[in-house]
Amino acid sequence: MTNSMYGKSVLNLTELSKEEFLSIIELAITMKAKPEDYRGVLAGKILAMIFEKNSTRTRVSFEAGIIQLGGQAIVLDSKSTQMGRGEPIKDTAKVMSSYVDAIMIRTYSDQMVAKLAEEASVPVINGLTDHHHPCQILADFQTIYEQKGKLEGIKLAYIGDGNNMAHSFLIGGSLVGMDISIATPVGYEPKAEFVESAKRNAKASGSKIQITNDPEQAVKDADVLVTDVWASMGDESEQKERETVFKSFQINNRLAVQAKKDYLFLHCLPAHRGEEVSADIIDGTHSAIYQEAGNRLHAQKALLVKLMTNL
Numbered sequence: 001m002t003n004s005m006y007g008k009s010v011l012n013l014t015e016l017s018k019e020e021f022l023s024i025i026e027l028a029i030t031m032k033a034k035p036e037d038y039r040g041v042l043a044g045k046i047l048a049m050i051f052e053k054n055s056t057r058t059r060v061s062f063e064a065g066i067i068q069l070g071g072q073a074i075v076l077d078s079k080s081t082q083m084g085r086g087e088p089i090k091d092t093a094k095v096m097s098s099y100v101d102a103i104m105i106r107t108y109s110d111q112m113v114a115k116l117a118e119e120a121s122v123p124v125i126n127g128l129t130d131h132h133h134p135c136q137i138l139a140d141f142q143t144i145y146e147q148k149g150k151l152e153g154i155k156l157a158y159i160g161d162g163n164n165m166a167h168s169f170l171i172g173g174s175l176v177g178m179d180i181s182i183a184t185p186v187g188y189e190p191k192a193e194f195v196e197s198a199k200r201n202a203k204a205s206g207s208k209i210q211i212t213n214d215p216e217q218a219v220k221d222a223d224v225l226v227t228d229v230w231a232s233m234g235d236e237s238e239q240k241e242r243e244t245v246f247k248s249f250q251i252n253n254r255l256a257v258q259a260k261k262d263y264l265f266l267h268c269l270p271a272h273r274g275e276e277v278s279a280d281i282i283d284g285t286h287s288a289i290y291q292e293a294g295n296r297l298h299a300q301k302a303l304l305v306k307l308m309t310n311l
Contacts, residue, residue: 005306009117009124011110012132013171014197018205020306021138021175022151028142028295028302035068038305043070045308048100049127052078052107053233057269058127058135061296062104062304069301071308074100078107093119102308108234123307130234131191133164136268137172138299143292144224147264152177152205157222157259159183159215159249160276161242162190165228165268170194174201174209181210183218185245215249222259225286226266227251227276243275252278256286266292 005020013021031038047066049059063073083092089112096103097120105113106127117124126134145151155178158169162184170190173180180198182190189195189211198209212218219225230242230249256263265277265287273279282289305311 003306003310006308006310007123008307009120010134010303010307011113011117011124011126011129013134013137013168013175016175018175018177021141021172024138024299024302024306025142025145025151027305028138028298029146031301031305032295032298038069038301040070041305041311042066042308045069045071045102046100047071047073047304048076048096048103049073050076050078050081050083050103050105050107051127052105053128055106055127057293057296058104058106061300062127065297065301066304069304071101071304089115090119092116093124094121097121102304125303125307129164131164131167131194132171133168133268134172135296135300135303136165137168138303139295140169140226140266140268140292141172141176141178142295142299143266143288144264146291146295147288148223152207153179154223155179155181155208155221156224156226157181157183157219158226158228159218159251159255160227160246161230161232162188163228163232165226166190167194169226170198170209171201174198174205174207177205177207179208179210181208181212181218181222183212183215183249185249186213188245189213215255216258219251219255219258222263224264224266225251225256225259225281228268229270229272230276246276250276250278251281253280256281262286264288269293 102123104125110129230246231239
């Protein structure tokens with residue numbers, strides 16, 4: 001059977017069907033269980049990794065992943081390339097497509113990544129942008145599936161800033177039939193275009209989408225609780241202001257008691273204990289943050305195989 005994802009770019013998850021999304025999760029779980037069966041599957045393949053934003057998990061997981069699959073990675077800091085001197089994205093995309101088999105980029109502008117994918121003849125993977133973080137969602141949903149045995153019908157409550165993680169939970173959750181409830185302070189809601197996109201998906205998948213300014217309402221009977229730093233990369237100048245605005249949006253025992261007794265806690269990391277989440281929650285028995293971080297490797301390996309081979 002032909003792999004429908006071969007050669008695709010993944011920028012914000014809207015490129016994937018429900019079946020394709022779930023096939024990545026299934027392959028990731030299989031590859032995690034039997035990594036030896038996939039050694040060499042990307043032999044001779046080269047992944048270019050471009051970084052404009054700092055990275056720990058994205059860089060190490062992608063680089064380790066392609067090496068484990070028999071390929072190689074070339075790591076580029078955008079500031080040290082001609083991109084940093086204003087070379088047109090079209091030129092960069094077309095030239096790099098003649099050197100490598102796929103491009104992963106972690107940057108600010110979604111529009112720039114979209115242009116890169118439009119002009120490139122190899123798959124482009126969004127490793128994080130201002131509005132989306134699709135690879136993190138793949139790892140998160142793999143973790144939820146491993147812990148809960150399903151994705152459809154799960155209620156996930158995201159508490160905090162309506163940032164790239166919130167957008168990606170909306171799109172990914174609504175695609176697979178997961179109920180997504182997002183609580184943010186007034187003025188920090190997720191962008192309307194992504195909420196509307198999720199609501200359209202939800203009509204087909206049967207999921208429920210809720211946007212609220214009440215964290216207790218959002219976490220009520222939730223299976224999964226998620227948060228992120230209050231000031232994302234690029235918003236650090238607002239840190240002190242946000243600490244005041246987001247004070248009542250911390251995930252702690254007082255809030256978590258509204259969730260199901262067997263709730264799962266996730267955080268994409270890095271985390272600020274005592275700010276967006278209390279230490280006893282993130283380091284407690286409900287937390288799966290290290291399993292979640294580890295699954296970045298497996299989910300991205302599966303994604304690379306799907307995009308770079310016809311398997």
